[in-house]
Amino acid sequence: MLMKREQLAVYFIAGTPNCKRSIEETLQAAIDGGITMFQFREKGKDALAGSAKKEQAVRLQALCREANIPFIVNDDIELAVEIGADGVHIGQEDEAASSVRGKINGGIVGVSVHTMDEAKKAIADGADYVGTGPIYQTGTKTDTGPVAGTALIKTMRAQNLTIPIVGIGGITIDNAAPVIAAGADGVSVISTISLADDVKQAAVELKAAVEGSN
Ligand SMILES: Cc1ncsc1CCOP(=O)(O)O
Ligand SMILES: C=C1C=NC(C(F)(F)F)=NC1=N
Numbered sequence: 188m189l190m191k192r193e194q195l196a197v198y199f200i201a202g203t204p205n206c207k208r209s210i211e212e213t214l215q216a217a218i219d220g221g222i223t224m225f226q227f228r229e230k231g232k233d234a235l236a237g238s239a240k241k242e243q244a245v246r247l248q249a250l251c252r253e254a255n256i257p258f259i260v261n262d263d264i265e266l267a268v269e270i271g272a273d274g275v276h277i278g279q280e281d282e283a284a285s286s287v288r289g290k291i292n293g294g295i296v297g298v299s300v301h302t303m304d305e306a307k308k309a310i311a312d313g314a315d316y317v318g319t320g321p322i323y324q325t326g327t328k329t330d331t332g333p334v335a336g337t338a339l340i341k342t343m344r345a346q347n348l349t350i351p352i353v354g355i356g357g358i359t360i361d362n363a364a365p366v367i368a369a370g371a372d373g374v375s376v377i378s379t380i381s382l383a384d385d386v387k388q389a390a391v392e393l394k395a396a397v398e399g400s401n
């Protein structure tokens with residue numbers, strides 16, 4: 188699936204452990220609230236595995252297809268290929284983007300980057316977008332690097348790197364605008380949407396914060 192940078196605007200990420208209710212309910216409400224892209228990131232305690240994980244992925248993929256938004260799988264390239272996901276997101280410790288591209292025939296490849304060198308390598312490897320962070324303090328992913336702020340986003344744009352960028356880590360409705368002002372094409376969130384009392388409203392407000400700052 189070809190990716191337009193606008194699709195990164197409100198990039199929801201979740202796995203079953205992140206959700207208060209069923210992940211299907213949460214994703215559908217987020218879709219109703221206007222998210223522009225979804226990543227299935229099944230990690231951590233009680234994460235599904237094997238056929239249960241695959242069956243869960245297929246159900247969420249159907250919701251995204253119905254809404255015509257990209258369905259991205261985190262880390263698990265084999266699963267992404269097996270179910271025909273719209274793309275994969277990989278970290279520095281995963282397989283290189285160049286070899287992943289060959290496996291997902293035309294799918295979206297996103298790469299987590301923390302330095303200019305990692306960003307330039309991702310670009311050279313043909314990544315469709317990069318994710319960088321944690322922008323702010325987050326409790327959701329325990330093994331992140333130090334809080335990075337928007338420095339790398341600004342540096343990438345100062346060096347005229349035009350690759351689509353999404354910021355991630357501790358992003359809320361109230362702190363999303365500076366991420367876009369720094370030059371990101373969108374924000375990626377887990378808890379701001381997955382743990383909201385009103386998931387749809389959280390997505391609506393996050394989208395307004397992002398669009399208001401463009
Ligand atoms: C997956 C990931 N990568 C860097 S921070 C993070 C967690 C984002 O979760 P939240 O949006 O709840 O801070
Ligand atoms: C660790 C991650 C960093 N960034 C992203 C994204 F926002 F999609 F770019 N996803 C991840 N799973």
Ligand SMILES: [Mg+2]
Nearest residue numbers: 262277278281
């Ligand atoms: Mg990873």
